[in-house]
Structures are given as structure tokens and as C-alpha cells.
Amino acid sequence: MKIELYYDKECPFCKYYANYIKLKQNHNLILINARDSKKTIDEFTKHGYDINDGFIIRVDGKKLYQGSDAIIYLNKISKKKIYFNNNKFFKNFIYPSAKLLRKTILTLIGKNSKI
Template identity: 30%
Template sequence: MSRPDILLVYDKECPACHAYCQVVRIRESVGELRIVDAREDSEVMREITGAGMDIDQGMVLKMGEQLYYGADAIHALALIGSRSGVFNRFNYWMFRSRRVSTVLYPLLRFFRNLLLKLLGKTRINNLNQPGRDRF
């Protein structure tokens, strides 16, 4: 029996998001983690947009047919994550609690948006909201 693909969709132009997604690991028994750039057209991005999820405000983890968004995504990643390496142990320790994830994720998102504004990056704006071109 093959392990399912688990998709992690994020903004590859965000240095903080990119660094996180390059080091986060999941347990082999859970499946294989595939990274998807939210700036590229893909089936999963169409699904995310159809679900009304603003990718500029949160990463998405897709496991099977379930989409986890923002704080729920980082919480789920912590629970299915590998405990090997300092980063992955820290990630588990920090985000294993749904409550802590819910409190910390908006703070992380604020600093991400500030970083992207300082870097002059444009929003993905997958929901095509007028006037939302820049951070």
C-alpha cells in the first residue's frame, strides 16, 4: 500500500515561509510531503480558491480530501511531523497545542506580511479582491 501525498501550499517568494517549508519534515509512516508554490497555477490552488481560503493569509496543508488552513495547518504539521532534528522537535513542542497555534499564527502572519511589504513583494490575491495587490 502506497503512502498518500500530503501537500503543503505556501508562498515560495516569502523567505520565512520558504525556509520553514524546506526544513519541516513529516513521519514517513504518514505519507510523503510535497511542497506546492501557491504562485503557480495548480489543481490544489484552484481547490483552495474555491474553498474561499486567502492564501496570502495562511498556508494550506492538504491531507487526503481535508484542507487545513493557517493555524490549523501548522498545528497538523506539528502533529504529523518528524521529531528528528532540532527544528522539528521545536516545531512539535511549539505547535502541538491547537490553542498555542491559534494564538501564535496571527503573530507569525503579521511578521510575514511585514517582511513581504519591506521586500516589495506582491500579494498572490487568489480570491481576486480589488485593491489587494501589495502587502
Template identity: 30%
Template sequence: MSKNEILLIYDKECPACDYYCQLVRIRESVGVLKLIDARDNSDVLAEITELGLDIDQGMVLKMEGEVYYAADAIHVLALISSRSGVFNRMNYWMFKSQYLSTICYPALRFFRNMLLKILAKTKINNLNINDNSRF
């Protein structure tokens, strides 16, 4: 990972997650956003697993050696995002507040999990959790 490379690890099989990640743009002065499918077995997923982060319950943003998870990831993305385009302006205004990000993220995760259940998508289960009640 280069110094200005920012990694966003998410479930590419989730249409909502993929749509969000494809649309989000960060300011060029911050770095280059690299999207990583959490379903690919990668070193960064192994690192996330080692940290005990359940990728099924939140996306991960890795930037400048720091790891941001779930609501924190979407909040930091909003702060470093470009303000160009309607989507990115809305993303900034909605998630620039840590408080609002923390309040909204569980609802977003709930709808994501329901969407995956409707689409019959399997969990990534990077922590090998046998809890079926999350969907």
C-alpha cells in the same frame, strides 16, 4: 494526488515561509510531503480559492481529502512531523497544542506580511481582494 501524498501550499517568495517549509519533515509512515508554490497557477490553488481561503493570510495543508488552513495547518504539520532534528522538535513542541497554534499564528502572519512589505513582494491575491491595509 496519491493517497499518501500530503500537499503544503505556501508562498515560496516569502523567505520565512520557504525556510519553514524546507525544514519541516513529516514521519515517513504518514506520507510524502509535496511543497507547492502558491504563486504558480495550479489546480490546487484554484480549489483553495473556490473554498474562499486567502493564501496571503495562511498556508494550506491538504491531507487525505481534508484541507487545513493557517493555524490549523501548522498544528496538523506539527502533529505529523518527524521529531528528528532541533527544528522539527521545536516545531512539534510549539505547535502541537491547537490553542498555542491559534494564539501564535496571527503574530507569525503579521511578521510575514511585514517581511514581504520590506522586500517589496506583491501579494498573491488569489481572492482578488483590493484591501491594501493587510500589509
């Protein structure tokens, strides 16, 4: 299985999570800085995905997941699991809070939160 993970390498949280996931042992995981992949990000946008709303993963060149769905998918197939007591709570509260924190941190360190 080939998994491309598009993330914001300038975001400390995104960078940490991308390095943490460590799927390479069982899957072909390719980490891609979304800021360096304008053409692909524009392609995703045409299909209704906005990188500013969170990670985007593409599995085997076909299936796309974004944001909390991407993290839940990666967690499901990963050896190192983050246990969510409730995926609905994660999707509706934790992930939106993390997105707001990401925006705030990038602003504080002088980076543009929009890719």
C-alpha cells in the same frame, strides 16, 4: 499518505518552514509554490480558503487544513516536532503575529504579500 503543502516560496518564513518540516521520510510531502498554482488556489478560494491567510495543505487529495491548523497538523505527524505549550495561544497570538511579520517582510523586500 500524500500531503500537498501550498505556500508562498517568496516569503522567507514560509520557505524556511516548508524546508524545515522534512516529512518526506515517512510521508509523501509535495511542496508547491502557491504563486505558480493559480488554478488550484482559485479552487481553494471557492471552498472558503484564502492562501493569503496562510499555508494550505491537502491530505490524500481530500482533507484541507489552513494556517495554524495546517502547522499544528504537520507538527503532529512530523518526526521533528515544534512543541507548542498551548495550541490556543499559538492559533490566537503567535500565528497572527507571524502573518503580520510575513506581510511586513515581503513589503520591505519589494514583494507583493498577496498571491
